[in-house]
Amino acid sequence: EVQLVESGGGLVQPGGSLRLSCSASGFTFSNSAMSWVRQVPGKGIEWVSLIYSSGSNTFYSDSVKGRFTISRDNAKNTLYLQLNSLKAEDTAMYYCTKSDNWIMDYWGKGTLVSISS
Secondary structure (H helix, E strand, O other): OOOOEOOOOOOOOOOOEEEEEEEEEEOOOOOOOOOEEEOOOOEEEEEEEEEEOOOOOEEEEOOOOOEEEEEEEEEEOOOEEOOOOOHHHEEEEEEEEEEEHHOOOOOOOOOOEEEEE
């Protein structure tokens, strides 16, 4: 059974930083592309970033490019998202997804990031 468990969310001030983690199990993590997506309560899903299985290629939405960094540790079956220079509009539930061929077929339960002064 595929399991994705996010952690690391919290309340931070504008301009602050957070690092999200996603622990993966139930599949061969090192063979799968992975993504982060987010959802503002009551609004649609926004794709944030994707990383290839080897970590060799990364992709970002324009809204986070230059501020967020996706990475992975295949030895630990863990995906990361470093969030810097956070803004109020980054407030959302952040989900880790298994994303082979850009198809997000498995999702975690999410971790909440809140930006407020």
